[in-house]
Amino acid sequence: MISLNIEKTFGFISKEKVFAYEAEVKAAQEMLEKGTGKGNDFLGWLHLPSSITKEHLADLNATAKVLRDNCEVVIVAGIGGSYLGARAVIEALSNSFTWLQEKKTAPVMIYAGHNISEDYLYELTEYLKDKKFGVINISKSGTTTETALAFRLLKKQCEDQRGKETAKKVIVAVTDAKKGAARVTADKEGYKTFIIPDNVGGRFSVLTPVGLLPIAVAGFDIDKLVAGAADMEKVCGSDVAFTENPAAIYAATRNELYRNGKKIEILVNFCPKLHYVSEWWKQLYGESEGKDNKGIFPASVDFSTDLHSMGQWIQEGERSIFETVISVEKVNHKLEVPSDEANLDGLNFLAGKRVDEVNKMAELGTQLAHVDGGVPNMRIVLPELSEYNIGGLLYFFEKACGISGYLLGVNPFNQPGVEAYKKNMFALLDKPGYEEESKAIRAKL
Numbered sequence: 001m002i003s004l005n006i007e008k009t010f011g012f013i014s015k016e017k018v019f020a021y022e023a024e025v026k027a028a029q030e031m032l033e034k035g036t037g038k039g040n041d042f043l044g045w046l047h048l049p050s051s052i053t054k055e056h057l058a059d060l061n062a063t064a065k066v067l068r069d070n071c072e073v074v075i076v077a078g079i080g081g082s083y084l085g086a087r088a089v090i091e092a093l094s095n096s097f098t099w100l101q102e103k104k105t106a107p108v109m110i111y112a113g114h115n116i117s118e119d120y121l122y123e124l125t126e127y128l129k130d131k132k133f134g135v136i137n138i139s140k141s142g143t144t145t146e147t148a149l150a151f152r153l154l155k156k157q158c159e160d161q162r163g164k165e166t167a168k169k170v171i172v173a174v175t176d177a178k179k180g181a182a183r184v185t186a187d188k189e190g191y192k193t194f195i196i197p198d199n200v201g202g203r204f205s206v207l208t209p210v211g212l213l214p215i216a217v218a219g220f221d222i223d224k225l226v227a228g229a230a231d232m233e234k235v236c237g238s239d240v241a242f243t244e245n246p247a248a249i250y251a252a253t254r255n256e257l258y259r260n261g262k263k264i265e266i267l268v269n270f271c272p273k274l275h276y277v278s279e280w281w282k283q284l285y286g287e288s289e290g291k292d293n294k295g296i297f298p299a300s301v302d303f304s305t306d307l308h309s310m311g312q313w314i315q316e317g318e319r320s321i322f323e324t325v326i327s328v329e330k331v332n333h334k335l336e337v338p339s340d341e342a343n344l345d346g347l348n349f350l351a352g353k354r355v356d357e358v359n360k361m362a363e364l365g366t367q368l369a370h371v372d373g374g375v376p377n378m379r380i381v382l383p384e385l386s387e388y389n390i391g392g393l394l395y396f397f398e399k400a401c402g403i404s405g406y407l408l409g410v411n412p413f414n415q416p417g418v419e420a421y422k423k424n425m426f427a428l429l430d431k432p433g434y435e436e437e438s439k440a441i442r443a444k445l
């Protein structure tokens with residue numbers, strides 16, 4: 001189970017002020033529970049973990065087995081909420097060099113449909129030429145250009161290489177129950193499909209088949225992931241006292257920091273496997289809160305790597321930031337620093353120490369330095385990287401995000417701003433139906 005520590009924000013904001021959010025947080029929680037707030041048609045994530053059935057998990061595991069048995073490589077085609085959750089969990093739990101290992105225990109997982117790079121897609125199709133590959137096509141709307149374009153290429157290649165019959169077996173769609181091109185194609189071709197519920201928005205969908213299917217294909221235990229999330233659903237429940245509820249405290253603390261001029265939250269890890277957890281978190285908070293000309297800007301760094309690049313800015317730049325550190329208490333492997341007689345590198349003071357001890361001292365030293373430098377610091381401690389703990393972490397962030405968005409006074413469940421670039425791109429590409437926009441945009445060039 002994760003824990004949250006906000007002690008190192010108290011030099012910048014007061015404990016009393018944070019605790020004074022109790023009533024506001026309670027009101028926000030009630031809006032979520034009763035569905036009386038903005039965006040109340042997108043609350044399907046709220047009690048999702050505890051409502052996932054054994055049968056549903058068995059269905060996902062069975063489909064994952066078909067892909068695992070029939071594919072050396074599986075492409076997860078999706079973008080934003082239809083991509084980041086799966087990647088976050090898979091990378092957090094995978095061996096760092098998994099794709100380089102000779103003996104594979106699961107298909108190599110590759111991501112596509114999250115960019116429009118011709119070189120990326122060319123190089124991917126080249127790599128796949130002699131591979132038995134399958135595709136999970138994920139799109140809630142079923143019409144997202146990046147994903148649809150990649151899927152068009154991958155579907156054709158899969159059918160050409162493996163034949164229509166096999167392609168039908170190794171292509172799975174995760175999309176809306178009725179609407180969208182991905183649904184139409186899947187029904188016409190007879191693909192196995194999983195539904196993204198109407199009331200779960202993309203960035204809150206990691207615990208639907210959007211995340212669960214790829215995670216199961218990659219060889220991870222989705223039952224444990226969901227169990228971790230379900231336990232966190234209880235820990236962050238609206239019946240839990242404010243002072244005991246980590247989602248409530250996190251939401252209150254970051255809002256109090258924001259109201260005191262801390263406009264940027266940097267999510268920090270000291271473990272490179274968590275890089276995509278930060279990417280997932282940035283979408284969750286960025287799309288939920290960045291609207292009506294307000295909202296904390298969610299940023300992220302990987303330490304100690306980025307201490308050698310962004311560390312200077314964080315230590316001495318504009319004092320408009322705070323940090324939230326995800327700290328992993330126990331690593332999964334043991335490696336000691338060897339002693340060296342010549343000691344030419346001067347590292348014998350570390351001989352016999354675990355590498356993680358060095359990392360932990362870097363973490364502690366960084367916290368003290370940044371707090372001294374004027375950066376408030378929160379810590380989320382994960383006992384270790386496991387399905388159970390990651391499941392809990394994801395739900396914790398979702399719940400806190402719902403509360404935090406309501407504290408900020410925005411609709412945390414829409415993303416109208418995302419459409420602006422799409423409209424321009426379609427106008428520039430002369431998409432049918434955009435004739436007026438095409439004329440207008442050309443006049444601006």
Ligand SMILES: O=P(O)(O)OC[C@H]1O[C@H](O)[C@H](O)[C@@H](O)[C@@H]1O
Pocket residue numbers: 079080081082138139140141142143144147202203287415418
């Ligand atoms: O799942 P899809 O409909 O393809 O959407 C994928 C993503 O793109 C959209 O533009 C939104 O900004 C995201 O919230 C969403 O997760």
